[in-house]
Amino acid sequence: MPERITPRLPRGMRDILPDKMILRDYVMNTIRTVFEQFGFEPLHTPAVELAETLMGKYGPDAERLIYDVRQRQGHEELALRYDLSVPLSRVVAMNPDLLLPFKRYQIAPVWRAERPQKGRYREFYQCDADIVGSASMLADAEIITVIYTVLERLGFRRYTTRINNRKVLAGIGIYSGVEGEALGQLYRSIDKLDRIGMDGVRKELRDAGIAEDVIARMVDLLQIRGASADLIPEMMRRLEGIPIAAEGLAELRDLISYLDAMGVSPSAYQIDFSMVRGLDYYTGPIYETVVEEPKIGSITGGGRYDRLIEMFSERGYPATGTTIGIERIIDVMDELGMFPSSLRRTLVEVLVLQFDPSLLAETLRFAHSLREQGLRVELYFEAESVKKQLRYASRKGIPFAAILGPDEAAQGQVTIKNLDLGEQRTVLQSEAAQVIREWGA
C-alpha cells in the first residue's frame, strides 16, 4: 500500500470545478466572439519558453516573478511564459512571411511567482488581442474599441479605460528635469496618484530625493483635470518645445478622434496623464481599465510596444494590443451578480432515467436519439428508484428528466418532467426532443 499524502495545490494555483467553468466559459466565449468580430484570429504558443526569450523584456520588478522550469534531463534553460506579448513577438520574428498587419488573439494561462491575494493568482488566464505591423492610431483606437465592446457585452457599466502615452510621460520627465534612474521612481510615484493623493505623491518624490522645484513643476502638470479632449491642448501648451511630448500628445489626439465614430462612449474612457503601466516595453499609447466598485486593481492593461519585436529580429515592427484579465472580470461579475440567470450549474439538459432492466435497450436507443437531435443528455447508470434518480437530477440542476417505464413503452411514449416547473407531459418518444426544446431547456 503506497503511503497516502494530503492532497494539496501549489501556492496560488486553483482547481476550477464544472459549475465555475461554465461561468468562465461564458466570459471567454464572449471575449472570443468580440475578438473574432474585429478580425483577430487565434494563435497558440507553448506554455514553456526558453528563458532567454523572456529575460530582459519586462524590467527587473517583473523579471523576478518569472517561473523557472526544471527539466530532469537536457540542458535547455526554460521558463513558464509571463505574458502573451513576448511570445507573440517571438512568433512574429520567427515568421517573417506573415501578412501584415498580423492580428491575433490568444486566450491562455500565464504564470507569475507572486504572493497571492485578492484578484491575484500564480496561474491565470489572459485574453490578448494584438495588432502587429501598423503604426496607425487606428490600430490603438481599435484595441480600445475591443475592450469597450467586451465590457459592455458582459454587462459592465461603471468602469473607466484610462489612456496615456509613454512619450508624454517621457516629456514630463524632461520638463521636470528628471532623468535616468530617478525617472522610474518618478513614474511609480505618479502612478499612485489616485491611491495616495497629490500630497502623497509630493512626499514620495521628496523622499526619493527629487528637488523641491522639480516636484512643484511636476505636481503642477498633474493638476490638470477635465474632459479628455480639453486635456490634450492644455498639456500641449505646457510642454511646448519638447518634441517627444508633442509627438505623444498628437498621437493621443488622433486616437481619441476615432473613438466616437467607432462607437465608444466618451464616458467609458479618460485621458489620464498620471497612469503609467509597469512593464518596460511600452513605447506609445498605454491603456488600462479599472472598475469603480470592487477594489480589485485593473481588469485590462496594454499599450503600444514598437521596439519589442526588434529584440528578436533585425526588422522592426510596430505593435499594439491589450490584455483582458478574465480572472478579475469573473471575480467582479461574481461579486456583483452579473452573470445571466440562464446559466445553470450544469450543462446537462436531460437526465434519462433507467426504469427496469427489461427496458434498458429501448432506453438507450431513446437517449441516443435525443443526442442525435442535439440535446445534452446524461443517462442514469443504475435502475434505482425513480425518487432517487429524480433527486440526483434535481441536485445537479438538470432541467428535464425523461422517464421511460412500462406504461410509456407500451405506447411508444416517454414522460418528460420539467424539474423547474414540477410539471410533466407524456409524449411520443419521437416528439420528446421537440417538447424539451419548446419547454425551454
Added chain:
RNA sequence: GUGAGCGUAGCCGAGCGGUCAAGGCAUCUGACUGUGGAUCAGAAGACCGCGGGUUCGAAUCCCGCCGCUCACCCCA
C-alpha cells in the same frame, strides 16, 4: 521581498486551562420499491495544521515550523 491576521470533520463554526470537542450545511440510510427540491428519524465523519515547551491537566497559554488570507511592492 515586507507587514498583519488566521488554521477545530468535505464546508461554515462554538468552545478560549478541567469529564466522552457544541451546532448548522453537505453526505449516507429509512419513513416513501412510478416522481425531486420540503419535513421527520437515524448513521457515518475530527492525529482540534505539524513539532516542541509550560502545567497535575492544553483545542485553549508560550516558542518554532508549515499552510491560508489580507495589505504593501508590482500587476490581470
